[in-house]
Structure formats: C-alpha cells, structure tokens
Amino acid sequence: MKKLVLSAVAVMFAFSAIQAQTLDELKAEKASKNDSIAAIQGRVNALQGKIDAFPGWKKGAFGTIGANISGFNNWYSQGTPNNSAGNIGVTGNVFANLNRDKFFWRNSGNINLQWVKLDDKDDPADDDSFNGTTDVFNITSLYGYKLSKKFAISALGEYRTSIINNFNDPGYLDLGLGATWTPITDMVVVIHPLNYNFVFTSEDNIYESSAGAKIVVDYTKKLGKVNFKTNFSTFQSYKSSDYSNWTWINSFGYTLWKGIGLGFEFGLRNNKQEALDYALNGPNPSAGATFDNIDVKTQSYWMFGLNYAF
Numbered sequence: 001m002k003k004l005v006l007s008a009v010a011v012m013f014a015f016s017a018i019q020a021q022t023l024d025e026l027k028a029e030k031a032s033k034n035d036s037i038a039a040i041q042g043r044v045n046a047l048q049g050k051i052d053a054f055p056g057w058k059k060g061a062f063g064t065i066g067a068n069i070s071g072f073n074n075w076y077s078q079g080t081p082n083n084s085a086g087n088i089g090v091t092g093n094v095f096a097n098l099n100r101d102k103f104f105w106r107n108s109g110n111i112n113l114q115w116v117k118l119d120d121k122d123d124p125a126d127d128d129s130f131n132g133t134t135d136v137f138n139i140t141s142l143y144g145y146k147l148s149k150k151f152a153i154s155a156l157g158e159y160r161t162s163i164i165n166n167f168n169d170p171g172y173l174d175l176g177l178g179a180t181w182t183p184i185t186d187m188v189v190v191i192h193p194l195n196y197n198f199v200f201t202s203e204d205n206i207y208e209s210s211a212g213a214k215i216v217v218d219y220t221k222k223l224g225k226v227n228f229k230t231n232f233s234t235f236q237s238y239k240s241s242d243y244s245n246w247t248w249i250n251s252f253g254y255t256l257w258k259g260i261g262l263g264f265e266f267g268l269r270n271n272k273q274e275a276l277d278y279a280l281n282g283p284n285p286s287a288g289a290t291f292d293n294i295d296v297k298t299q300s301y302w303m304f305g306l307n308y309a310f
Contacts, residue, residue, distance in 0.1 A: 056099065062227040062253045063092035064263030066114075066305025082121040089114035089134065089303050091265045093229050093251050095220055104144050104152065106188065108218070110231070110249055112136040112265065112303065113164060132164035134301045136249070136267065140216070140233075142190060144180045154180040156192055156214060158233065160247070161200075170207055170274070171200040172245075174235060176214045190216040197235045197243070199273070206280065207273050212237040212244070225261065227253040227309055242291045245271040253307040263307030269299040 069086040095108040114134035120126045138160045144152030154177070161171035176195025182188055195214035201207040213236045220229045234246035247269045255261040275296045279289035 057096065058099070059094075059096045060222060060227075060309075061092065061094040062251070062263070062307065062309040063090065064251075064253065064265055064303055064305045064307050065090050066303050080118070080120050080122070084117075084119045084121070086117040086130065087114070088130065089305065091251065091263070091303060093227075095229075102146055104142075104146070106142045106144075106218075107140065108220070108231075109139045110136065110251070111138075111163075112249075112267065112301065114301075114303065115164075134303070135162035135164045136301075137161055137163045138233075138247075138249070140218075142180065142188070142216075150182050152180045152182075154178060154190060154192070156190055156195075156216065158214075158216070168200050169202050170277075172235075173198040173200070174214050178214070186221045187219045188216070190214065190218075195235065197237065203277055203281070206277050208239075208243055210237045210239040210243045212239070225255040227251075227255075227307075242272050245269070245273070253309055255307065255309050259309050261307040261309070262304075264302070264304045266302035267300065270296065271299070272296050274299075 066089040067087065069084075071084045072080075073082055089112070091110075091112045093108070093110050095106070097107065098105040112134055113132065113136075115130035116133050117130040118126075138158070140156070140158045142154060142156045144154035146152045156174065156176050156178075158174040159171065161168050174195055174197050176192035178190065178192030178194060180188060180190050192214040196211050197209060197214075199207040199209045215232075215234050215236070217232045218230070222228075229251045230249070232246070232248045235244060237243035247267065249265070249267040251263070251265045253261060253263040272291060272294075275294055276289060276291055279286050279294045
C-alpha cells in the first residue's frame with residue numbers, strides 16, 4: 001500500500017512538471033509569434049508609408065454618429081415629470097488630395113449637425129419637434145505649385161456657413177494667394193497675406209467683408225484603425241480686429257470592427273461679429289450692444305458616439 005501511495009505521488013509530481021514545462025513552452029512560442037507579428041506589422045507600415053507618399057489621388061472619409069432617446073412618466077423629482085427627449089448628432093470628414101511632382105490639389109469638407117428634442121407632455125403648446133443646435137459646414141480647396149519639396153505658391157478657397165438654420169446668413173468665403181509649407185507628411189501650413197473675406201448676410205449693420213491675412217494649419221492622418229484630423233483656420237482683417245475670426249476643429253475615430261468604432265469631435269470658434277449679432281438679435285437682446293462693450297466668448301461644441309470610416 002505504501003509503495004502504491006508513493007507511486008501515485010510520484011506520478012502527480014511528474015505530471016505537474018510536464019504540465020509546467022508545456023506551459024512554459026507555450027508561453028515561449030507565443031512570445032516568438034508576437035515578435036513575428038510585430039516584425040510583419042512593421043514591414044506593412046513601411047509599405048503603407050511608401051504607398052501614402054506615392055504621387056496620385058488620396059481619398060477618405062470618416063465621421064461620428066451619436067444618439068440618445070429617453071422618456072419619463074410621473075418622474076416628480078425633475079421639473080418636467082412627463083416628457084420624451086432625444087438628441088441626435090452626426091459629423092463627417094471627407095478629403096480628396098492629389099499630389100504630383102510639380103503641383104498639389106487638396107480638398108476637404110467637414111460637417112457637424114445636431115438636433116435636440118424635449119416634449120413636455122403636460123404642456124400641449126410646447127414645441128415637440130427636433131431643433132437644430134450644432135450646425136457646422138466647411139469646405140476647403142487648396143492648389144499649390146511646388147517651388148521645392150516643402151514650399152509652394154498657392155491659392156485657397158474656403159467656405160463656411162450653417163445649413164440647418166440661417167443658411168448663408170452669415171456665410172464666409174475666403175479667397176486668397178500666398179505660400180504653403182508642408183513640413184512633414186500629412187501636415188499643411190497655409191499663409192496667405194493676400195486674402196479677401198466675403199461675408200454674406202442680411203445684417204449689413206453688423207457684418208462686413210474685408211481684406212486680410214489667411215492662415216490655415218491642417219493635419220490629417222490615418223494609421224491602421226485610427227483616423228485623426230485637426231484643422232485650424234484664422235482670418236486676420238487688415239481693416240479692424242472686429243472682423244477677424246478663427247475656428248479650430250478636431251476629429252478622432254477608432255475603428256473596432258468592419259469600419260465601425262468610436263469617434264470624438266470637438267470644435268472651438270471665436271467671431272466678434274457673430275457675438276454682436278447674438279447680443280442684438282438673440283433671446284435676450286441688448287439694444288445698446290456694440291463691438292466695444294460686448295463680452296466675446298469662445299464658442300465650443302463636442303460630440304462622442306459611434307464612428308464610421310471608409
């Protein structure tokens with residue numbers, strides 16, 4: 001009996017040793033596979049870099065969709081105990097860039113639209129429709145004739161407006177000439193001292209077109225599952241700083257499965273003409289508001305939701 005017990009213990013120790021050895025071997029094999037995958041991915045990234053640098057058209061699109069819907073019945077702890085609410089938003093970024101030995105042509109568009117609904121079931125006179133909140137539309141076209149690998153003489157056209165409400169009121173069209181610098185791949189810096197900012201509006205006493213300098217910094221990058229774009233655009237009026245403005249939009253998308261993932265976008269804007277328009281014609285109008293006495297605050301928006309990429 002004693003020999004039988006000792007034999008069983010010996011077999012258990014031997015089995016444990018074999019199992020431990022097998023586990024170590026599997027871990028070592030996994031580590032070698034990971035090293036191989038990393039090496040393969042490195043070669044793939046290097047090839048993709050050569051493809052991206054090859055002259056020709058580069059096109060792409062990605063964006064974010066966000067939505068939430070809620071309903072409350074007899075929820076007395078809030079001011080509106082019986083209501084249905086919803087928030088729907090969509091953003092989109094598209095680009096089509098042509099790169100040749102002697103010239104380039106870069107085109108891009110950005111749109112961000114959001115609607116909000118709050119239906120108070122106890123108030124039959126309230127507005128139960130979806131109302132636009134965030135409303136951004138921007139298209140840009142840049143042509144450059146290359147003087148060297150990183151510098152070019154360029155012409156830029158940029159149009160910005162809203163489309164849900166007050167389409168082209170105001171609308172901004174910048175047309176200008178100057179130089180473009182491309183310090184690194186996928187980054188473009190535009191400096192146009194000869195630029196005219198056309199403003200389209202029904203409020204001629206507030207908005208005014210003027211000549212000035214246009215500066216744009218754009219960086220658009222796609223790395224595997226990640227799409228990223230940041231665009232800063234500013235117009236500095238030669239006539240008055242009251243007519244200057246700037247906009248900075250950042251978009252990020254991460255693809256999880258078959259083009260679908262998570263996305264985030266936020267934007268900032270400063271425009272003194274729009275601030276005066278709001279002070280004079282907003283929900284709490286101030287008849288004495290002028291460029292000299294209004295409080296100009298930085299405008300902002302952000303959105304998080306499902307991302308799609310093409």
